[in-house]
Amino acid sequence: MARSLTLRYDTINGDPCNGKSPHKENTLLITVVAVPVVIMALLACTLTVFCFCRKQDSVPSVLLGCVDLPGPKSQENCKGHIHTSDSREFTYAELVAITNNFSACIGEGGYGPVFHGQLKDGTQVAVKMHSPTSATGKGMEEFLAEVGSLTTVHHRYLVVLVGYCTDKDHLALIYEYMPNGSLYDNIQGRNAIVQTLGWRDRARIALEAAQGLDYLHTGCVLPIIHRDLKAHNILLGHDMVAKISDFGLSKSYINVAQSHISVTAAGTLGYIDPEYCVSGRLTTSSDVFSFGVVLLEIVTGEPPILPTPVHIVQRVKEKVIMGDIEAIVNRRLHCQYDFSSIWKVVDMALLCTREVSSERPTMSMVVAQLKDALALEESRVSSSTISQVGSNVDLSISWVASGR
Incomplete structure (x- = not known):
């Protein structure tokens, strides 16, 4: 019976007797090249993270509680x-x-x-x-x-x-030291009993406080929100010059990428922006609302909240709608004021305290109108004339333009 022999072989690159596989050589080569590359990449990432952290540390942050104030003699x-x-x-x-x-x-x-x-x-x-x-x-x-x-x-x-x-x-x-106490002391507190603050001084104090708040909102590198503006935090120094206090304790910064800050409600009952209280969205408009309440205090001599549950904003609105302008003004002033000046302040206060924050003016706009109000009163004082109710008074009600 014939037998056959079959020879079978595979094509192998290299010496078949050599135990070193070319695949193993390729793997070794890849490993030798890859390891240094990975190490370099890790070093680069580490350096990047380190530089980023150093940069973050140099940025003022109230929310983190760290404040860096550079200076050669720090x-x-x-x-x-x-x-x-x-x-x-x-x-x-x-x-x-x-x-x-x-x-x-x-x-x-x-x-x-x-x-x-x-x-x-x-x-x-x-x-x-x-x-x-x-x-x-x-x-x-x-x-x-x-x-x-x-x-x-x-x-x-x-x-x-x-x-x-x-x-x-x-x-x-x-x-x-502010020797003349707070605005509250002088329109409602102990000083008000001894001596009544006249309307010219009240209008000037309102303007000075508005300029201070406007500076916090627009004059700083980052806008500063007071969060607790009230009559107690407006202090009176020599010559009754007004200065805002406690803005550092309650402030927050807004950076260029933000339109608001979400925080827990802060402030004093009666002065808190109702929109902020509900949403937690803190903006400069929250301060504007509080300042509007302060303006109404300056005019009326009354606190934001009386034993009755009606807020000062609503109390004033009701009297304006009824046309009872005289009933709004603090009786201690004894009609010694320019009615147009009074009205400009009341009108601006009601604009500041609109329920929708986007409808409120900026503090720069408030400053402009308060300057006009003060000029009217100073003109009255210099001419020694006393305006009468309803004489040459512009009672255009801009705060109800949107139906409020």
């Missing part, structure tokens, strides 16, 4: 959060001496009492102490925010920060 305080050369740092022992052991309490702030004091050079100051609980967490963040803002924001109608204290658990802010 000194570091508060665990590296504050860098400032604009104001003086006091020790707690110095505060005890300045305030005569905290013997003269002149007010109560949201985070603690305020004491009168005097520096060695005779300068009078107000020392706002912060409660021990504010030395940590959110309280510390807001304290650092106020120091940061007050040392970098300067305007003739904003209070001046003289110094601060971060001695252990003792936090304090030292302001210029």
Whole structure:
């Protein structure tokens, strides 16, 4: 029986007797090339992240509680959060001496009492102490925010920060002393009983406060929102010049990419923007609403909320609709004012307090109208004439243009 032999072979590149496969050689080559590339990529990513973090650290952030204030003579305080050369740092022992052991309490702030004091050079100051609980967490963040803002924001109608204290658990802010108290004191409080603030002074104070708030909104690198504007936070210094206080403690920044900030409701009952209270959307218009309430206080001499549940905005609207302009004005003024001036302020106040924030004016617009109102009153005073109700008064009601 014939047998056959079949020879079978495969084509192999290279020596079939050599145990090194060309596939293994290719794998080794890829590994040798890839590893350095991966290492270089990781190093590049690490460097990028490091640079980004360094850049973020140099940006002021109230929300993070870190405030960087660059300067050639900066000194570091508060665990590296504050860098400032604009104001003086006091020790707690110095505060005890300045305030005569905290013997003269002149007010109560949201985070603690305020004491009168005097520096060695005779300068009078107000020392706002912060409660021990504010030395940590959110309280510390807001304290650092106020120091940061007050040392970098300067305007003739904003209070001046003289110094601060971060001695252990003792936090304090030292302001210029405002000897004539607050706007509230002078239109409703203790000072109002002794002497009535005339309409010219009221109109001027309203204008000065409006200019200070307008600066916070438009004159800073980043808009600053007060969040708690009220008659108590408008202080009166020498010659009754008005200055806004506590804007640093309650402020928030809005950067160029934002139209609003979402935060929990803050402020004082009666002054809070109802739209902000519901939505949590904080804008400069929230301050405008609060300022409108302040304007109505200046005109009426009444608080935002009386024992009755009707808000001051509604009370004034009802009287305007009835045409009872005289009933709106504080009786202590005894008709010693220009009625057109009064009306311009009332009209602007009702525009500021519209329910829809987009329908409210900007503070720049408020400033312009208050300048007109003050000019009218100054003209009346200089000519020594007293306008009568209904004589040459423009009572165009712009605030009801949209049906409100």
